[in-house]
Amino acid sequence: MSATRSAAPASGHGDGPAQPATSLRSPALTGRVRVPGDKSVSHRALIFGLFAEGITRITGLLEGEDVLNTAKACAALGARVTRRGPGDWEVEGAGANGLSTPAAPLDFGNSGTGVRLMMGAVAGQDVTATFDGDASLRGRPMKRVLDPLTTMGVEIVDSAEGGRLPLTLKGSDKTKAITYETPMPSAQVKSAVLLAGLGAAGETVVIEREATRDHTERMLAHFGADVRVEPHGAHGRRIALKGRPTLVAAPVDVPADPSSAAFPLVAALIVPGSDVTLTDVMMNPLRTGLITTLLEMGASIEVVAERTEGGERVADLRVRHSRLKGVEVPPERAPAMIDEYPVLAVAAAFAEGVTAMRGLSELRVKESDRLAAVADGLAACGVAHEVVGDDLLVTGAATVKGGGPVATHMDHRIAMSFLVLGLASEEGVSVDDVAFIATSFPTFMPMMRALGAVIA
Ligand SMILES: O=C(O)C1=C[C@@H](OP(=O)(O)O)[C@@H](O)[C@H](O)C1
Numbered sequence: 104m105s106a107t108r109s110a111a112p113a114s115g116h117g118d119g120p121a122q123p124a125t126s127l128r129s130p131a132l133t134g135r136v137r138v139p140g141d142k143s144v145s146h147r148a149l150i151f152g153l154f155a156e157g158i159t160r161i162t163g164l165l166e167g168e169d170v171l172n173t174a175k176a177c178a179a180l181g182a183r184v185t186r187r188g189p190g191d192w193e194v195e196g197a198g199a200n201g202l203s204t205p206a207a208p209l210d211f212g213n214s215g216t217g218v219r220l221m222m223g224a225v226a227g228q229d230v231t232a233t234f235d236g237d238a239s240l241r242g243r244p245m246k247r248v249l250d251p252l253t254t255m256g257v258e259i260v261d262s263a264e265g266g267r268l269p270l271t272l273k274g275s276d277k278t279k280a281i282t283y284e285t286p287m288p289s290a291q292v293k294s295a296v297l298l299a300g301l302g303a304a305g306e307t308v309v310i311e312r313e314a315t316r317d318h319t320e321r322m323l324a325h326f327g328a329d330v331r332v333e334p335h336g337a338h339g340r341r342i343a344l345k346g347r348p349t350l351v352a353a354p355v356d357v358p359a360d361p362s363s364a365a366f367p368l369v370a371a372l373i374v375p376g377s378d379v380t381l382t383d384v385m386m387n388p389l390r391t392g393l394i395t396t397l398l399e400m401g402a403s404i405e406v407v408a409e410r411t412e413g414g415e416r417v418a419d420l421r422v423r424h425s426r427l428k429g430v431e432v433p434p435e436r437a438p439a440m441i442d443e444y445p446v447l448a449v450a451a452a453f454a455e456g457v458t459a460m461r462g463l464s465e466l467r468v469k470e471s472d473r474l475a476a477v478a479d480g481l482a483a484c485g486v487a488h489e490v491v492g493d494d495l496l497v498t499g500a501a502t503v504k505g506g507g508p509v510a511t512h513m514d515h516r517i518a519m520s521f522l523v524l525g526l527a528s529e530e531g532v533s534v535d536d537v538a539f540i541a542t543s544f545p546t547f548m549p550m551m552r553a554l555g556a557v558i559a
Pocket residue numbers: 142143144215216288289290291292294316441442465
Protein backbone atom coordinates (compact mmCIF):
# COMPACT_ATOMS: atom_id res chain seq x y z
CA MET A 104 0.00 0.00 0.00
CA SER A 105 1.30 3.45 -0.81
CA ALA A 106 -0.43 6.70 -0.06
CA THR A 107 0.65 10.28 -0.60
CA ARG A 108 0.78 12.64 2.35
CA SER A 109 -1.01 15.93 2.29
CA ALA A 110 1.15 18.46 0.48
CA ALA A 111 3.94 19.57 2.79
CA PRO A 112 4.71 23.25 2.44
CA ALA A 113 8.43 23.24 3.11
CA SER A 114 11.13 20.99 1.72
CA GLY A 115 12.02 17.63 3.26
CA HIS A 116 10.69 14.10 3.24
CA GLY A 117 7.19 15.39 3.95
CA ASP A 118 6.86 15.76 0.19
CA GLY A 119 7.47 12.08 -0.61
CA PRO A 120 5.18 9.08 -0.64
CA ALA A 121 4.17 7.62 2.71
CA GLN A 122 6.16 4.58 3.90
CA PRO A 123 3.89 2.07 5.63
CA ALA A 124 5.32 -0.70 7.85
CA THR A 125 4.09 -3.64 9.93
CA SER A 126 5.45 -5.08 13.17
CA LEU A 127 4.67 -8.67 14.12
CA ARG A 128 4.58 -10.73 17.29
CA SER A 129 8.28 -11.30 17.97
CA PRO A 130 10.47 -13.73 19.86
CA ALA A 131 12.23 -12.56 23.04
CA LEU A 132 14.20 -9.34 22.46
CA THR A 133 17.80 -9.59 23.63
CA GLY A 134 20.98 -7.57 23.35
CA ARG A 135 22.80 -4.43 24.40
CA VAL A 136 22.33 -1.22 22.42
CA ARG A 137 23.03 2.51 22.68
CA VAL A 138 20.25 4.60 21.21
CA PRO A 139 21.34 7.83 19.46
CA GLY A 140 22.20 11.07 21.22
CA ASP A 141 19.65 13.16 23.06
CA LYS A 142 17.66 15.41 20.74
CA SER A 143 17.21 18.29 23.20
CA VAL A 144 20.91 18.41 24.08
CA SER A 145 21.91 18.09 20.40
CA HIS A 146 19.84 21.10 19.30
CA ARG A 147 21.21 23.17 22.17
CA ALA A 148 24.85 22.15 21.63
CA LEU A 149 24.66 23.49 18.06
CA ILE A 150 22.89 26.71 19.07
CA PHE A 151 25.33 27.45 21.90
CA GLY A 152 28.15 26.67 19.48
CA LEU A 153 26.72 29.35 17.19
CA PHE A 154 26.81 31.99 19.97
CA ALA A 155 30.19 31.00 21.41
CA GLU A 156 33.61 32.34 20.66
CA GLY A 157 35.88 29.56 19.43
CA ILE A 158 35.25 26.03 18.21
CA THR A 159 32.71 23.84 20.01
CA ARG A 160 33.37 20.13 19.57
CA ILE A 161 30.23 17.98 19.83
CA THR A 162 30.44 14.20 20.09
CA GLY A 163 27.49 11.82 20.04
CA LEU A 164 25.32 14.39 18.22
CA LEU A 165 21.95 13.00 17.12
CA GLU A 166 22.03 12.98 13.32
CA GLY A 167 18.25 12.99 13.00
CA GLU A 168 16.50 15.34 10.59
CA ASP A 169 15.31 17.73 13.33
CA VAL A 170 18.86 18.33 14.52
CA LEU A 171 20.32 18.47 11.01
CA ASN A 172 17.87 21.28 10.24
CA THR A 173 19.11 23.17 13.30
CA ALA A 174 22.70 22.64 12.12
CA LYS A 175 21.78 24.15 8.73
CA ALA A 176 20.10 27.10 10.43
CA CYS A 177 23.23 27.71 12.56
CA ALA A 178 25.31 27.76 9.37
CA ALA A 179 22.86 30.15 7.69
CA LEU A 180 23.12 32.47 10.72
CA GLY A 181 26.90 32.66 10.50
CA ALA A 182 28.49 29.64 12.21
CA ARG A 183 30.92 27.34 10.45
CA VAL A 184 29.48 23.86 11.00
CA THR A 185 31.58 20.83 10.07
CA ARG A 186 30.87 17.12 10.35
CA ARG A 187 34.12 15.34 11.15
CA GLY A 188 32.69 11.85 11.44
CA PRO A 189 29.59 10.00 12.71
CA GLY A 190 28.14 12.13 15.53
CA ASP A 191 31.35 14.15 15.64
CA TRP A 192 30.76 17.81 14.78
CA GLU A 193 32.50 21.15 15.12
CA VAL A 194 30.84 24.54 15.31
CA GLU A 195 32.96 27.63 14.86
CA GLY A 196 30.85 30.26 16.54
CA ALA A 197 29.77 33.61 15.21
CA GLY A 198 30.19 35.13 18.70
CA ALA A 199 27.70 36.90 20.93
CA ASN A 200 26.86 39.69 18.47
CA GLY A 201 28.03 38.10 15.27
CA LEU A 202 24.89 36.49 13.87
CA SER A 203 24.09 37.44 10.28
CA THR A 204 20.81 37.70 8.36
CA PRO A 205 20.30 34.45 6.45
CA ALA A 206 19.95 34.62 2.66
CA ALA A 207 16.95 32.25 2.53
CA PRO A 208 14.11 31.14 4.83
CA LEU A 209 15.18 28.74 7.60
CA ASP A 210 13.43 25.39 7.21
CA PHE A 211 13.01 23.51 10.51
CA GLY A 212 11.13 20.58 9.00
CA ASN A 213 9.15 18.79 11.73
CA SER A 214 10.91 20.34 14.73
CA GLY A 215 9.20 22.49 17.35
CA THR A 216 12.38 22.66 19.43
CA GLY A 217 14.52 23.82 16.51
CA VAL A 218 12.21 26.59 15.38
CA ARG A 219 11.20 27.90 18.82
CA LEU A 220 14.74 28.01 20.20
CA MET A 221 16.03 29.70 17.05
CA MET A 222 13.31 32.35 17.22
CA GLY A 223 14.66 33.19 20.66
CA ALA A 224 18.23 33.16 19.41
CA VAL A 225 17.41 35.63 16.62
CA ALA A 226 15.26 37.89 18.85
CA GLY A 227 18.24 39.38 20.66
CA GLN A 228 20.30 39.99 17.52
CA ASP A 229 20.28 42.59 14.80
CA VAL A 230 19.04 39.97 12.32
CA THR A 231 15.91 39.38 10.23
CA ALA A 232 14.97 35.78 9.47
CA THR A 233 12.07 33.80 8.05
CA PHE A 234 11.10 30.57 9.85
CA ASP A 235 9.25 27.72 8.19
CA GLY A 236 8.61 24.01 8.50
CA ASP A 237 6.53 21.11 7.24
CA ALA A 238 2.73 20.81 7.39
CA SER A 239 2.86 19.49 10.96
CA LEU A 240 5.05 22.35 12.21
CA ARG A 241 2.97 24.94 10.33
CA GLY A 242 -0.02 23.78 12.37
CA ARG A 243 1.67 24.20 15.77
CA PRO A 244 1.26 27.25 18.02
CA MET A 245 4.10 29.79 17.93
CA LYS A 246 2.27 32.51 19.87
CA ARG A 247 3.54 31.01 23.12
CA VAL A 248 7.04 32.07 22.04
CA LEU A 249 6.07 35.23 20.14
CA ASP A 250 4.27 36.70 23.19
CA PRO A 251 7.35 37.01 25.41
CA LEU A 252 9.67 37.75 22.48
CA THR A 253 7.58 40.72 21.28
CA THR A 254 7.60 42.05 24.86
CA MET A 255 11.38 41.85 24.68
CA GLY A 256 11.39 43.84 21.44
CA VAL A 257 11.30 41.43 18.52
CA GLU A 258 9.18 42.59 15.59
CA ILE A 259 6.88 40.20 13.73
CA VAL A 260 7.37 41.37 10.15
CA ASP A 261 5.00 38.79 8.72
CA SER A 262 3.26 35.59 9.80
CA ALA A 263 0.56 33.14 8.79
CA GLU A 264 -2.78 33.41 10.57
CA GLY A 265 -2.67 33.08 14.34
CA GLY A 266 1.08 33.78 14.46
CA ARG A 267 1.91 30.48 12.80
CA LEU A 268 4.67 29.55 10.36
CA PRO A 269 5.87 30.75 7.95
CA LEU A 270 6.82 33.86 9.86
CA THR A 271 9.49 36.53 9.67
CA LEU A 272 11.08 38.09 12.74
CA LYS A 273 13.25 41.16 13.01
CA GLY A 274 15.47 40.85 16.04
CA SER A 275 17.08 43.71 17.87
CA ASP A 276 20.36 44.19 19.66
CA LYS A 277 18.41 46.46 22.01
CA THR A 278 16.27 43.62 23.37
CA LYS A 279 14.72 44.35 26.78
CA ALA A 280 15.37 41.98 29.66
CA ILE A 281 12.07 40.77 31.16
CA THR A 282 10.74 38.64 33.96
CA TYR A 283 8.43 36.07 32.43
CA GLU A 284 6.27 33.42 34.05
CA THR A 285 5.56 30.73 31.47
CA PRO A 286 1.80 30.12 31.16
CA MET A 287 2.32 26.44 30.32
CA PRO A 288 5.11 24.06 31.32
CA SER A 289 7.38 24.32 28.25
CA ALA A 290 11.15 24.02 28.03
CA GLN A 291 10.93 25.44 24.52
CA VAL A 292 9.28 28.67 25.67
CA LYS A 293 11.68 28.97 28.62
CA SER A 294 14.66 28.40 26.33
CA ALA A 295 13.48 30.90 23.70
CA VAL A 296 13.23 33.64 26.36
CA LEU A 297 16.65 32.80 27.82
CA LEU A 298 18.28 32.75 24.38
CA ALA A 299 16.73 36.13 23.60
CA GLY A 300 18.02 37.27 26.98
CA LEU A 301 21.58 36.64 25.81
CA GLY A 302 21.25 39.82 23.74
CA ALA A 303 19.54 41.93 26.43
CA ALA A 304 21.23 44.32 28.83
CA GLY A 305 20.23 43.36 32.37
CA GLU A 306 18.78 40.25 33.91
CA THR A 307 16.26 38.04 32.12
CA VAL A 308 14.21 35.92 34.50
CA VAL A 309 12.00 32.95 33.64
CA ILE A 310 9.68 31.55 36.28
CA GLU A 311 8.08 28.17 35.75
CA ARG A 312 5.44 26.77 38.07
CA GLU A 313 6.48 23.25 37.11
CA ALA A 314 10.11 22.53 36.35
CA THR A 315 10.77 21.41 32.77
CA ARG A 316 13.91 19.92 31.24
CA ASP A 317 16.84 22.13 32.21
CA HIS A 318 19.35 21.51 29.42
CA THR A 319 19.40 25.19 28.38
CA GLU A 320 20.25 26.35 31.90
CA ARG A 321 22.95 23.71 32.22
CA MET A 322 24.45 24.61 28.88
CA LEU A 323 24.37 28.35 29.62
CA ALA A 324 26.55 27.65 32.67
CA HIS A 325 28.74 25.22 30.71
CA PHE A 326 29.47 27.92 28.09
CA GLY A 327 30.32 30.50 30.76
CA ALA A 328 27.12 32.54 31.27
CA ASP A 329 26.09 33.79 34.71
CA VAL A 330 22.86 31.87 35.34
CA ARG A 331 21.18 31.23 38.68
CA VAL A 332 18.52 28.57 39.22
CA GLU A 333 16.39 28.54 42.38
CA PRO A 334 13.36 26.55 43.46
CA HIS A 335 10.01 28.31 43.02
CA GLY A 336 6.91 27.07 44.82
CA ALA A 337 6.25 23.36 45.23
CA HIS A 338 7.41 22.12 41.79
CA GLY A 339 8.79 25.17 40.00
CA ARG A 340 11.99 27.04 39.31
CA ARG A 341 13.21 30.59 38.86
CA ILE A 342 16.00 31.01 36.34
CA ALA A 343 17.92 34.30 36.17
CA LEU A 344 20.39 35.05 33.38
CA LYS A 345 22.76 38.03 33.29
CA GLY A 346 22.55 39.49 29.79
CA ARG A 347 25.28 39.92 27.18
CA PRO A 348 27.70 37.32 28.50
CA THR A 349 30.71 36.24 26.52
CA LEU A 350 30.05 32.60 25.73
CA VAL A 351 33.15 30.50 25.27
CA ALA A 352 33.24 27.31 23.20
CA ALA A 353 33.06 24.18 25.35
CA PRO A 354 33.00 20.50 24.43
CA VAL A 355 29.65 18.68 24.57
CA ASP A 356 29.39 14.89 24.76
CA VAL A 357 25.75 14.03 24.11
CA PRO A 358 24.34 11.13 26.20
CA ALA A 359 21.84 8.62 24.78
CA ASP A 360 18.30 10.00 24.47
CA PRO A 361 15.93 8.70 27.17
CA SER A 362 12.97 9.56 24.91
CA SER A 363 14.37 7.22 22.22
CA ALA A 364 15.43 4.57 24.75
CA ALA A 365 11.75 4.46 25.77
CA PHE A 366 10.87 2.42 22.68
CA PRO A 367 13.20 -0.58 23.08
CA LEU A 368 12.61 -0.30 26.83
CA VAL A 369 8.83 -0.72 26.61
CA ALA A 370 9.28 -3.34 23.87
CA ALA A 371 11.45 -5.42 26.23
CA LEU A 372 8.87 -5.10 29.00
CA ILE A 373 5.97 -6.39 26.87
CA VAL A 374 7.62 -9.08 24.71
CA PRO A 375 7.85 -12.31 26.78
CA GLY A 376 11.34 -13.56 27.63
CA SER A 377 13.08 -10.28 26.72
CA ASP A 378 16.30 -9.11 28.36
CA VAL A 379 17.72 -5.90 26.87
CA THR A 380 20.36 -3.48 28.12
CA LEU A 381 20.28 0.15 27.03
CA THR A 382 23.60 1.89 27.59
CA ASP A 383 24.56 5.50 28.44
CA VAL A 384 20.97 6.67 28.89
CA MET A 385 20.63 10.21 30.22
CA MET A 386 19.07 10.09 33.71
CA ASN A 387 18.45 13.83 34.19
CA PRO A 388 15.61 13.76 36.77
CA LEU A 389 13.54 16.09 34.61
CA ARG A 390 13.53 13.38 31.91
CA THR A 391 12.95 10.18 33.89
CA GLY A 392 9.19 10.32 34.46
CA LEU A 393 8.64 7.25 32.30
CA ILE A 394 11.09 5.14 34.31
CA THR A 395 9.47 6.29 37.57
CA THR A 396 6.04 5.33 36.25
CA LEU A 397 7.12 1.97 34.84
CA LEU A 398 8.83 1.06 38.13
CA GLU A 399 5.56 1.84 39.91
CA MET A 400 3.84 -0.47 37.40
CA GLY A 401 6.16 -3.29 38.47
CA ALA A 402 8.66 -3.14 35.61
CA SER A 403 11.99 -4.88 35.95
CA ILE A 404 14.39 -2.05 35.14
CA GLU A 405 17.79 -2.34 36.76
CA VAL A 406 19.74 0.91 36.85
CA VAL A 407 23.37 -0.15 36.42
CA ALA A 408 26.56 1.90 36.64
CA GLU A 409 24.93 5.28 37.26
CA ARG A 410 27.56 7.97 36.76
CA THR A 411 28.06 11.59 35.69
CA GLU A 412 29.31 12.24 32.17
CA GLY A 413 29.61 15.68 30.61
CA GLY A 414 27.56 17.25 33.40
CA GLU A 415 24.58 14.85 33.11
CA ARG A 416 23.71 11.71 35.07
CA VAL A 417 23.78 8.65 32.80
CA ALA A 418 23.24 4.94 33.43
CA ASP A 419 22.86 1.60 31.73
CA LEU A 420 19.38 0.14 32.03
CA ARG A 421 18.81 -3.64 32.11
CA VAL A 422 15.19 -4.27 31.19
CA ARG A 423 13.40 -7.63 31.42
CA HIS A 424 9.93 -8.73 30.41
CA SER A 425 7.59 -7.91 33.29
CA ARG A 426 4.06 -8.39 34.48
CA LEU A 427 2.80 -4.80 34.70
CA LYS A 428 -0.07 -3.35 36.69
CA GLY A 429 -2.06 -0.17 36.07
CA VAL A 430 -1.24 2.97 38.06
CA GLU A 431 -2.29 6.61 38.47
CA VAL A 432 0.11 8.97 36.69
CA PRO A 433 -0.24 12.40 38.35
CA PRO A 434 -0.43 15.56 36.21
CA GLU A 435 2.65 17.09 37.85
CA ARG A 436 4.74 14.32 36.34
CA ALA A 437 3.84 15.39 32.80
CA PRO A 438 6.86 17.65 32.13
CA ALA A 439 9.28 14.83 33.03
CA MET A 440 7.69 12.35 30.65
CA ILE A 441 5.93 14.52 28.11
CA ASP A 442 7.10 12.77 24.92
CA GLU A 443 6.78 9.31 26.48
CA TYR A 444 2.99 9.19 26.99
CA PRO A 445 2.31 7.46 23.65
CA VAL A 446 4.67 4.60 24.49
CA LEU A 447 3.46 4.51 28.11
CA ALA A 448 -0.04 3.97 26.71
CA VAL A 449 1.39 0.94 24.87
CA ALA A 450 2.85 -0.46 28.09
CA ALA A 451 -0.51 0.22 29.78
CA ALA A 452 -2.29 -1.86 27.11
CA PHE A 453 -0.50 -4.94 28.53
CA ALA A 454 -0.86 -4.02 32.23
CA GLU A 455 -3.38 -5.52 34.60
CA GLY A 456 -6.10 -2.95 35.34
CA VAL A 457 -6.39 0.72 34.47
CA THR A 458 -3.55 3.17 33.93
CA ALA A 459 -4.83 6.72 34.34
CA MET A 460 -2.65 9.42 32.79
CA ARG A 461 -3.77 12.82 34.02
CA GLY A 462 -3.29 16.33 32.70
CA LEU A 463 -2.21 15.73 29.11
CA SER A 464 -3.34 19.01 27.47
CA GLU A 465 0.15 19.74 26.11
CA LEU A 466 -0.01 16.48 24.11
CA ARG A 467 -2.54 18.15 21.84
CA VAL A 468 0.05 20.59 20.39
CA LYS A 469 2.90 18.26 19.52
CA GLU A 470 3.77 16.97 16.00
CA SER A 471 0.17 15.72 16.04
CA ASP A 472 -2.66 15.88 18.56
CA ARG A 473 -1.10 12.98 20.42
CA LEU A 474 -4.03 12.46 22.74
CA ALA A 475 -6.32 11.89 19.76
CA ALA A 476 -3.71 9.95 17.76
CA VAL A 477 -2.99 7.57 20.66
CA ALA A 478 -6.70 7.04 21.34
CA ASP A 479 -7.39 6.28 17.65
CA GLY A 480 -4.40 3.94 17.48
CA LEU A 481 -5.49 2.06 20.62
CA ALA A 482 -8.98 1.74 19.12
CA ALA A 483 -7.51 0.34 15.88
CA CYS A 484 -5.57 -2.25 17.92
CA GLY A 485 -8.47 -3.37 20.12
CA VAL A 486 -7.27 -1.74 23.36
CA ALA A 487 -9.95 -0.51 25.78
CA HIS A 488 -9.46 3.14 26.66
CA GLU A 489 -11.20 6.40 27.35
CA VAL A 490 -10.31 10.07 26.98
CA VAL A 491 -11.91 12.14 29.71
CA GLY A 492 -11.08 15.83 29.33
CA ASP A 493 -7.28 15.90 29.25
CA ASP A 494 -6.90 12.47 30.86
CA LEU A 495 -6.23 9.18 29.11
CA LEU A 496 -7.38 5.96 30.77
CA VAL A 497 -6.13 2.70 29.32
CA THR A 498 -7.45 -0.68 30.46
CA GLY A 499 -4.84 -3.35 29.93
CA ALA A 500 -5.30 -7.01 29.01
CA ALA A 501 -3.17 -10.16 28.90
CA THR A 502 -3.50 -10.27 25.13
CA VAL A 503 -3.82 -7.44 22.62
CA LYS A 504 -5.21 -8.15 19.17
CA GLY A 505 -3.37 -5.53 17.10
CA GLY A 506 -4.55 -4.23 13.75
CA GLY A 507 -4.27 -0.99 11.82
CA PRO A 508 -3.34 0.81 9.74
CA VAL A 509 -2.66 3.25 12.55
CA ALA A 510 -2.63 6.87 11.32
CA THR A 511 0.64 8.48 12.40
CA HIS A 512 -0.10 12.11 11.34
CA MET A 513 3.55 13.04 10.54
CA ASP A 514 4.44 12.06 14.11
CA HIS A 515 7.52 9.93 14.79
CA ARG A 516 6.49 9.00 18.33
CA ILE A 517 3.10 7.69 17.21
CA ALA A 518 4.78 5.56 14.52
CA MET A 519 7.37 4.06 16.90
CA SER A 520 4.88 3.50 19.73
CA PHE A 521 2.47 1.45 17.65
CA LEU A 522 5.24 -0.54 15.99
CA VAL A 523 6.33 -1.47 19.53
CA LEU A 524 2.77 -2.49 20.40
CA GLY A 525 2.72 -4.82 17.37
CA LEU A 526 5.72 -6.80 18.69
CA ALA A 527 3.63 -8.24 21.53
CA SER A 528 0.26 -8.34 19.75
CA GLU A 529 -1.66 -11.33 18.42
CA GLU A 530 -1.96 -10.20 14.81
CA GLY A 531 0.68 -7.49 14.38
CA VAL A 532 0.23 -3.75 13.86
CA SER A 533 0.55 -1.76 10.66
CA VAL A 534 1.24 1.98 10.62
CA ASP A 535 0.65 4.23 7.65
CA ASP A 536 3.99 6.05 7.58
CA VAL A 537 7.38 5.51 9.20
CA ALA A 538 9.25 8.27 7.31
CA PHE A 539 9.10 10.72 10.23
CA ILE A 540 10.96 8.33 12.54
CA ALA A 541 14.07 9.80 10.87
CA THR A 542 13.44 13.10 12.66
CA SER A 543 14.52 11.74 16.06
CA PHE A 544 15.67 8.10 15.82
CA PRO A 545 17.01 7.35 12.33
CA THR A 546 18.40 3.94 13.40
CA PHE A 547 15.16 2.76 15.04
CA MET A 548 14.36 0.03 12.48
CA PRO A 549 17.80 -1.65 12.29
CA MET A 550 18.30 -1.34 16.06
CA MET A 551 14.94 -2.92 16.88
CA ARG A 552 15.57 -5.69 14.32
CA ALA A 553 19.00 -6.33 15.83
CA LEU A 554 17.25 -6.98 19.18
CA GLY A 555 14.98 -9.50 17.48
CA ALA A 556 11.96 -7.40 16.54
CA VAL A 557 10.08 -8.51 13.44
CA ILE A 558 9.24 -5.37 11.47
CA ALA A 559 8.48 -5.56 7.77
O1 LIG B 1 13.00 21.81 24.89
C1 LIG B 1 13.01 20.70 24.33
O2 LIG B 1 14.04 20.20 23.85
C2 LIG B 1 11.73 19.95 24.25
C3 LIG B 1 10.68 20.33 25.04
C4 LIG B 1 9.37 19.66 25.02
O3 LIG B 1 8.44 20.51 24.35
P1 LIG B 1 7.63 21.70 25.09
O4 LIG B 1 8.58 22.75 25.48
O5 LIG B 1 6.67 22.20 24.06
O6 LIG B 1 6.95 21.05 26.25
C5 LIG B 1 9.41 18.32 24.32
O7 LIG B 1 8.11 17.88 24.04
C6 LIG B 1 10.23 18.37 23.05
O8 LIG B 1 10.32 17.11 22.44
C7 LIG B 1 11.64 18.81 23.33
